[in-house]
Amino acid sequence: MTSSQLFGISTLGYLLASALYIATLLFKTKKSGVVASILTLLTFLVQTVGIGLRWYESYEMGMGHAPLSNMYESLVFFSWSIVIFYLLLELKFHNRIFGAFAIPFAFFSMAYASFAKGINQEISPLIPALQSNWLIVHVVTCFIGYAAFAVACGLGFMYLLKSASSDTSETGVISSLPKLSVLDDVIHKTMIFGFLWLSAGIITGAIWANSAWGTYWSWDPKETWSLITWFIYAATLHARFTRGWQGKRIAWLAIIGFVSVIFTYFGVNFLLSGLHSYGSS
Amino acid sequence: MSKKKNSIWTFFASVKLALFVLFILAIASIIGTVIPQNSPVDVYVKQYGENMARLFQILDIPDMYNSWWFTTMLFLLALNLTVCTIERLPSVWRMVVLDNLKTDLGRLSKMQPNKQLITSKLPEEAAVQVRAGLHDKGWKSTEAARDGGILLFAQKAPWTRLGVYIVHTSILVIFAGAMIGSYFGYKGSVMIPETRSTDTIYEFGTRNPIKLGFEVFCNRFTLSHYPNGAPKEFRSDLVIVDDGGKEVARKSIIVNDPLSYKGHTFYQSSYQSYEKFLITLVNNETKNKELFLIEPGKQVQWDAEKVAFGIINRGMTDTPGKFTYKIWFSGGDTSEPFWIIEGDTTVINESGKAYTFSMKEFYATGLQVTKDPGVWCVYIGCGLMLFGLMIAFFFSHRRVWVYISRENDQTSVRVTGNTNKNKPAFDKNFETVSHTIEEKLT
Numbered sequence A: 001m002t003s004s005q006l007f008g009i010s011t012l013g014y015l016l017a018s019a020l021y022i023a024t025l026l027f028k029t030k031k032s033g034v035v036a037s038i039l040t041l042l043t044f045l046v047q048t049v050g051i052g053l054r055w056y057e058s059y060e061m062g063m064g065h066a067p068l069s070n071m072y073e074s075l076v077f078f079s080w081s082i083v084i085f086y087l088l089l090e091l092k093f094h095n096r097i098f099g100a101f102a103i104p105f106a107f108f109s110m111a112y113a114s115f116a117k118g119i120n121q122e123i124s125p126l127i128p129a130l131q132s133n134w135l136i137v138h139v140v141t142c143f144i145g146y147a148a149f150a151v152a153c154g155l156g157f158m159y160l161l162k163s164a165s166s167d168t169s170e171t172g173v174i175s176s177l178p179k180l181s182v183l184d185d186v187i188h189k190t191m192i193f194g195f196l197w198l199s200a201g202i203i204t205g206a207i208w209a210n211s212a213w214g215t216y217w218s219w220d221p222k223e224t225w226s227l228i229t230w231f232i233y234a235a236t237l238h239a240r241f242t243r244g245w246q247g248k249r250i251a252w253l254a255i256i257g258f259v260s261v262i263f264t265y266f267g268v269n270f271l272l273s274g275l276h277s278y279g280s281s
Numbered sequence B: 001m002s003k004k005k006n007s008i009w010t011f012f013a014s015v016k017l018a019l020f021v022l023f024i025l026a027i028a029s030i031i032g033t034v035i036p037q038n039s040p041v042d043v044y045v046k047q048y049g050e051n052m053a054r055l056f057q058i059l060d061i062p063d064m065y066n067s068w069w070f071t072t073m074l075f076l077l078a079l080n081l082t083v084c085t086i087e088r089l090p091s092v093w094r095m096v097v098l099d100n101l102k103t104d105l106g107r108l109s110k111m112q113p114n115k116q117l118i119t120s121k122l123p124e125e126a127a128v129q130v131r132a133g134l135h136d137k138g139w140k141s142t143e144a145a146r147d148g149g150i151l152l153f154a155q156k157a158p159w160t161r162l163g164v165y166i167v168h169t170s171i172l173v174i175f176a177g178a179m180i181g182s183y184f185g186y187k188g189s190v191m192i193p194e195t196r197s198t199d200t201i202y203e204f205g206t207r208n209p210i211k212l213g214f215e216v217f218c219n220r221f222t223l224s225h226y227p228n229g230a231p232k233e234f235r236s237d238l239v240i241v242d243d244g245g246k247e248v249a250r251k252s253i254i255v256n257d258p259l260s261y262k263g264h265t266f267y268q269s270s271y272q273s274y275e276k277f278l279i280t281l282v283n284n285e286t287k288n289k290e291l292f293l294i295e296p297g298k299q300v301q302w303d304a305e306k307v308a309f310g311i312i313n314r315g316m317t318d319t320p321g322k323f324t325y326k327i328w329f330s331g332g333d334t335s336e337p338f339w340i341i342e343g344d345t346t347v348i349n350e351s352g353k354a355y356t357f358s359m360k361e362f363y364a365t366g367l368q369v370t371k372d373p374g375v376w377c378v379y380i381g382c383g384l385m386l387f388g389l390m391i392a393f394f395f396s397h398r399r400v401w402v403y404i405s406r407e408n409d410q411t412s413v414r415v416t417g418n419t420n421k422n423k424p425a426f427d428k429n430f431e432t433v434s435h436t437i438e439e440k441l442t
């Protein structure tokens, strides 16, 4: 077994799990939900082993480093973070419906990593600037934040779907979604969690930059976009906390915030240039 | 308090302004990520035309993050935060130290969640039970006689109300650190060829020379590669010479591991090669040693030992970017040339003498040099921010009151409470507490 094979299996696993979660939502079949959860958990374990194996393989190849060094590896880790975040959410809120809006993100991330053009799947050696333990801390903190924001975005869609629907019957698809007030609360908590980790991500990035270049902040496009994202979520928290924004507006902001995350993650690499361009290969 | 609540003050204290500033900062920041920063003027003219380029100059777009208007926005955010804090902190502080046993009893019955229990026990007896019930759930209570009844009060984590203000203060601390850095620090760079030293570096942008007040000596620069030829490590062996020629510090620096001395920090950032080579020759018997800087194709003489040598040719190795060199060496007899890989050492026997021959490419190391006396302040701010965020997000100030009074031959036990955030969690919490009290009373 190689790590790429395990990642292939993971991609397939998340695809099936997504389908099962969506089926659970549509047909309200309890059993498919249980199967979806089990499948997600198993796939998650396979993926975890895959990440560990890739780490090991890099040592075998004589350049040992944590598998967090390029776009491919970060996408795999992004997907992994979404799933662990989602599984904890499922455990805490005892609700499988969220899965239909979260696990597809994990699948897309894996599928994009595997099939998109221009994404190098090779294990490649670390250039000197990336040889730092801060790399691991920085990437992990950022991606936990991103994962939370992805889930918040999914929940935002769920909220808008539910609130836009006039379907109040007891049997419709929409009625199986959690109550709006519950969704609103979970979106808020998820964003708060993401904000904390994003802050930590920006800070660890700054510390790393300072140890590598002697400047903790240089307004490079990636840094700037992460700050823009941070401003958006900070504004969202204030709008809610001090101006009482709730419901639809917050759901929209969860989506807008995630668009900014995605741009920070991909857009900057593909459309703009800067120090962080390592991610583009 | 004589603080005038005039409209300017209110304006700067408002959260609306905060939302506006955050929004504008987010939008404005995008500009600098789309329009290249710090390029020469003609680049803008070529890309955007004369008129746009002139507009850019007026608005400082080419260096927008340091422009007057962007700095003003950041200043506005800081001012907004400061005024908002001055406005609100006193009342928040009052909440933290408030004597809740003086709470207006009328308010208690209106507060949510709320639960009234009736018991036949006397108030004093009931109070004992209530106290025990609260205690069981981890609430330490105080009490006072009020209006003929007994008021018990317990709270958790009142100080966490300050979490938000820790976050806000942290932003000001970070700003302060950044300002200290920009007024009292500099950022510059210097190239030091191997075996040479410098006491001057050059500021970024302006290229103004800055005297260090001591000397930095680059002993050696080594570049190593991965098997596929990608650069693996840049390493400079640096020595600091100060106090009239004394060696005061020595460190082998690599990217991510700089050398600091007297507030100046030297970072490995780049290198330059010159198509020249450093040759170290040692006579193994006499330990006579000499260092040469040579160019390929030129003959070099070591007069003391009466030997001559030169580089004839270059060949490939298995590692891309790494080369092997053909060396001609003579000490009287003319012997066969030999091959040596850059960076290696070999022993040659020539006219009955043995020499150790080491060869490496001659580089200049590119160092980034900074002095930033504000970094520690920024780091403290960052630490405070994370600490404050955790308090603001994961803790809440929770309060529980129990008022016991005698009403028509019965004893009423009114349990109520509130929290400053995360009401759903508190409601559950309240449910278990009031339930425990109920059980104790029966």
Ligand code: HEM
Pocket: A234, A237, A238, A241, A242, B013, B014, B015, B016, B018, B077, B080, B081, B084, B088, B092, B164, B167, B168, B171, B389, B392, B393
């Ligand atoms: C980027 C800068 C800022 C950050 C990171 C920040 C962070 C926070 C956080 C984390 C909270 C707690 C929210 C919650 O509990 O859900 C908060 C609350 C608040 N912020 Fe900010 N803030 C910033 C700027 C500002 C500014 C400029 C103002 C000026 C008016 C402001 C006013 C407030 C107020 C009034 C609250 C509610 C405080 C309370 O409950 O007593 N914030 N802020």
